[in-house]
Amino acid sequence: MKPILQVSGLTKRYGPGCPECLRRTGALHETNQCPHCRSIIACREITFDLFPGEVLGIVGESGSGKSTVVRLLHFDDEPTQGEFRIKLNGSAGAACNPDPGRNLFALGAFERRQIRNAHMGIVYQNARMGLRLKVSAGGNIAERLLMAGWRHVGQMRQRAAELLIATEVPVLRIDEPPQHFSGGMQQRVQIAKALSTRPAVLLLDEVTTGLDVSVQARVLDLIRSLQQETGVATIVVSHDLGVIRLLTSRTIVMRHGCIVEQGLSDQILEDPQHPYTQLLVNSML
Amino acid sequence: MPLTTAMPTQPNLPSTHWRAGMPSARKRYSYAFLDEGAKREIRRKLLKAVAIPGCQVSFGSREMPIARGWGTGGLQLTLSLIGPDDVLKVIDQGSDDSVNAVNIKKFVRNVTGVPLTTDTRVATLIQTRHRIPEEPLHANQLLVFQVPIPEPLRLVEPSERKTRRMHAEADYSRMWLYLYEDIVRFNEITVGARYPVMVNGRHLMDPSPIPRWDVARLNQSEALLLFCAGREKRIYAIPAHTDVEPLSFEDFAFRVENFHGHCCSRCGCAGSFLDEVIVDESGRRTFICSDTAYCEKMRRRGAAADAAQEENR
Amino acid sequence: MLRVENIQKHFISHVLNGKEVVGFRSVSFKVLPGMALGLSGPSGCGKSSILKCIYRTYLTGMGKIIYNSQTFGTVDLAVLPENEILALRRKEIGYVSQFLSVVPRQPAAEVVAAPLVEEGVSRAVALQRARGLLDRLNIGARLHAAYPATFSGGEKQRVNLSRAIIRPPRLLLLDEPTASLDAASMQVVLDLLLEIKARGTTIIAIFHDQAIMDRLMDDIYTMPVKES
Ligand SMILES: Nc1ncnc2c1ncn2[C@@H]1O[C@H](COP(=O)(O)OP(=O)(O)OP(=O)(O)O)[C@@H](O)[C@H]1O
Ligand SMILES: Nc1ncnc2c1ncn2[C@@H]1O[C@H](COP(=O)(O)OP(=O)(O)OP(=O)(O)O)[C@@H](O)[C@H]1O
Ligand SMILES: [Mg+2]
Ligand SMILES: [Mg+2]
Ligand SMILES: [Zn+2]
Ligand SMILES: [Zn+2]
Numbered sequence A: 001m002k003p004i005l006q007v008s009g010l011t012k013r014y015g016p017g018c019p020e021c022l023r024r025t026g027a028l029h030e031t032n033q034c035p036h037c038r039s040i041i042a043c044r045e046i047t048f049d050l051f052p053g054e055v056l057g058i059v060g061e062s063g064s065g066k067s068t069v070v071r072l073l074h075f076d077d078e079p080t081q082g083e084f085r086i087k088l089n090g091s092a093g094a095a096c097n098p099d100p101g102r103n104l105f106a107l108g109a110f111e112r113r114q115i116r117n118a119h120m121g122i123v124y125q126n127a128r129m130g131l132r133l134k135v136s137a138g139g140n141i142a143e144r145l146l147m148a149g150w151r152h153v154g155q156m157r158q159r160a161a162e163l164l165i166a167t168e169v170p171v172l173r174i175d176e177p178p179q180h181f182s183g184g185m186q187q188r189v190q191i192a193k194a195l196s197t198r199p200a201v202l203l204l205d206e207v208t209t210g211l212d213v214s215v216q217a218r219v220l221d222l223i224r225s226l227q228q229e230t231g232v233a234t235i236v237v238s239h240d241l242g243v244i245r246l247l248t249s250r251t252i253v254m255r256h257g258c259i260v261e262q263g264l265s266d267q268i269l270e271d272p273q274h275p276y277t278q279l280l281v282n283s284m285l
Numbered sequence B: 001m002p003l004t005t006a007m008p009t010q011p012n013l014p015s016t017h018w019r020a021g022m023p024s025a026r027k028r029y030s031y032a033f034l035d036e037g038a039k040r041e042i043r044r045k046l047l048k049a050v051a052i053p054g055c056q057v058s059f060g061s062r063e064m065p066i067a068r069g070w071g072t073g074g075l076q077l078t079l080s081l082i083g084p085d086d087v088l089k090v091i092d093q094g095s096d097d098s099v100n101a102v103n104i105k106k107f108v109r110n111v112t113g114v115p116l117t118t119d120t121r122v123a124t125l126i127q128t129r130h131r132i133p134e135e136p137l138h139a140n141q142l143l144v145f146q147v148p149i150p151e152p153l154r155l156v157e158p159s160e161r162k163t164r165r166m167h168a169e170a171d172y173s174r175m176w177l178y179l180y181e182d183i184v185r186f187n188e189i190t191v192g193a194r195y196p197v198m199v200n201g202r203h204l205m206d207p208s209p210i211p212r213w214d215v216a217r218l219n220q221s222e223a224l225l226l227f228c229a230g231r232e233k234r235i236y237a238i239p240a241h242t243d244v245e246p247l248s249f250e251d252f253a254f255r256v257e258n259f260h261g262h263c264c265s266r267c268g269c270a271g272s273f274l275d276e277v278i279v280d281e282s283g284r285r286t287f288i289c290s291d292t293a294y295c296e297k298m299r300r301r302g303a304a305a306d307a308a309q310e311e312n313r
Numbered sequence C: 001m002l003r004v005e006n007i008q009k010h011f012i013s014h015v016l017n018g019k020e021v022v023g024f025r026s027v028s029f030k031v032l033p034g035m036a037l038g039l040s041g042p043s044g045c046g047k048s049s050i051l052k053c054i055y056r057t058y059l060t061g062m063g064k065i066i067y068n069s070q071t072f073g074t075v076d077l078a079v080l081p082e083n084e085i086l087a088l089r090r091k092e093i094g095y096v097s098q099f100l101s102v103v104p105r106q107p108a109a110e111v112v113a114a115p116l117v118e119e120g121v122s123r124a125v126a127l128q129r130a131r132g133l134l135d136r137l138n139i140g141a142r143l144h145a146a147y148p149a150t151f152s153g154g155e156k157q158r159v160n161l162s163r164a165i166i167r168p169p170r171l172l173l174l175d176e177p178t179a180s181l182d183a184a185s186m187q188v189v190l191d192l193l194l195e196i197k198a199r200g201t202t203i204i205a206i207f208h209d210q211a212i213m214d215r216l217m218d219d220i221y222t223m224p225v226k227e228s
Helices: A066-073 A109-119 A137-147 A153-166 A183-195 A213-230 A241-247 A265-270 A275-282 B036-051 B072-081 B099-112 B160-168 B173-186 B212-218 B292-312 C047-055 C082-091 C108-119 C123-136 C153-165 C183-198 C210-216
Strands: A005-014 A040-050 A055-060 A081-086 A120-123 A201-205 A233-238 A250-255 A258-264 B017-019 B026-028 B088-092 B125-129 B142-146 B197-199 B203-205 B224-229 B234-238 B244-246 B274-278 B285-289 C002-013 C019-031 C036-040 C062-069 C073-076 C093-097 C171-175 C202-206 C219-222
Touching (some): A040 A066, A055 A066, A066 A201, A109 A120, A109 A137, A109 B160, A120 A183, A137 A153, A137 A183, A137 B173, A153 B173, A183 A201, A213 A233, A213 A241, A241 A265, A250 A275, A258 A265, A258 C082, A265 A275, B036 B234, B072 B142, B072 B224, B072 B234, B099 B125, B285 B292, C002 C047, C019 C036, C019 C062, C036 C047, C036 C210, C047 C062, C047 C171, C047 C202, C108 C153, C123 C153, C153 C183, C183 C210
Parallel strands (some): A055 A250, A120 A201, C036 C219, C171 C202
Antiparallel strands (some): A005 A040, A005 A081, A250 A258, B017 B026, B197 B203, B197 B244, C002 C019, C002 C062, C062 C073
């Protein structure tokens, strides 16, 4: 099986940078900040593959660089270094279906956005990042469809309604702005939006953080069932090993911007190798 | 191309005197008021604007002897383009006689000596605020629009840096979303003036506050259409024979104003953009052509036809 | 079918300042296709760890686990890429322990039917077969729509087993899946295992119950003693 997504050497630095940066940060040095120039190496040399239909977890403490990786893959931010390839079914070479050999980070902003609009969906940790809270729920979903070139209001509304049903948001509220929705409902609208264009890759950044436990459970169940139905290859970012256990088959463990361990999720949980992973697993309730 | 015919450089033509400020102070200005450097800059920026249809180009807007917001942008274009062979027409919302139009007209005549006209067919250069003349334009004419707000995305994004990036990446989904929400709320697109248009399939453009009636007439124009915002220092253009498409949905087509069968009560014409006016104290309303010169022409033509009929009898 | 060569497992606990625990030392055995091998030895000798190494829940420190797979040919499970291990788990290798390992908040019948649905069997047919299997294992209709997380220990174990054998894998790893079953249920489980074995499933199992070991196993591997 060929990976649908290949990431290699992904590095993101915030700050001016100096020759010391990479040598004096990382898991070994217990920091992601260069002591010399104060730059933050938010993530460094991140390399992994994502396979079709797979759910991959990224776990790590706060500040370890999980969101940065996801943001870079969604082209929300420019990487300092690294390569990113995507291999989709269908004819390569079309506007939004790049040659699988192309490094997507080397493409222009316009092309990258087209690829993102056609093939990626994202759910942000904070609904404010992923939704326009003052635009109707249906409009939020329509925005994604509009980006992908939809131009029929009736069809967009129908698709939005379908997705709201699938994500268990009352369809009657399609024209209400999500600013007054509960946290769980906002996340559902985000999920609906992310799935609206039937993406090949879904990025989920701490989807359940900050939700009540019972709401968390329902959102997780929803993600599980939608993922199984659509077979969308998914990256789940979480600092919660419970979420990782429930949703993922493989897991990457990050610390201070580095991957310290990766493996099958049950192996990570039952036979962790790296001291940090062991600490993480041992601190699980 | 009309641009070349309209861009003569004539350093030593008789400069006209212009009375500024205090009545006693007379000052000599170069031809067409602006110094040659300023004109050259505007012409260069215009070339760029024409080369990238619908794309906003910034320029160093000068102080003009009229208040900003009263057409200083349009006026600077007019002054940079005008030559002694030009015939000038200036309209304000379709009217040749509004104070604003008259002031601009007089000013340009004073600093250039060009003849003025109200006849659209005769004019070579037309400066306008918020209308396109009713009579079809031809290839040897320039139409200069006064633009209050050049940025069509301002409605959805206040940050200039962000709107620039949106243009660079042709990312217009926010504008589309705005229209979608409009439809969801009102079951139609309520945007009236400043209806956003896609130029040459690439740039979203603000057509200035012309009615939708005129928006539809931007497409495949015979004449070169030039736009300038003085306060915001932006120039943009639609070259002749360029596709201009108002944003619309497959199931919510773009529609121009509908006058529900009304005709102009002055000239009787049915195919022009009409203004609704109150005619007496009782509040009685009637419709008349917004383009006054056109109305007058049609009225005279009608009268002549009547007269001819009379004679034939 | 499977040949284990000199595998070892050590656990190094960094949380406990690098304390090393021996899981098992130098284990070698082989199982022929369609056969059942039992692992025996005292508590703590590393039986469970071996099954987990084969299933890759544990990483194998040293040695080889040569498996003759249908999908990828002959492979070493100790070093096979993770995505291929996942593919084998989906298609060929099953694992059942005494602990419930199913998705929460899913009715028992759905849990058991899932492997069939994944294989392309229609939901209705899959559910019907799942119910049949649960019935056979004395999980009454009342429980079919309930969440297994709320079940008794013995009921959970039977759901676990049903899920693993509804679509018999080529290689089935069993780690005391009957620890808390009564004699009657045990008999049913034994019958079921004999059935799938007869249909070709290779089994590696740990049972504390000597009767099952005697009746199911073709061979017993006795774990080497750990010198401490
Ligand atoms: N725009 C930025 N400018 C400077 N530093 C940043 C920026 N964004 C992130 N960082 C830094 O990069 C590091 C990684 O941040 P990131 O948000 O990826 O962490 P995370 O693993 O997602 O954490 P959390 O679990 O808290 O969400 C942090 O040290 C953070 O402070
Ligand atoms: N994840 C682990 N981390 C650390 N040590 C472990 C781990 N798993 C097993 N061990 C240790 O390895 C040894 C073997 O354990 P294992 O569970 O394989 O024994 P067993 O033979 O299955 O015993 P039982 O018959 O009691 O189930 C034990 O000393 C145990 O403490
Ligand atoms: Mg984060
Ligand atoms: Mg054991
Ligand atoms: Zn540095
Ligand atoms: Zn009229």
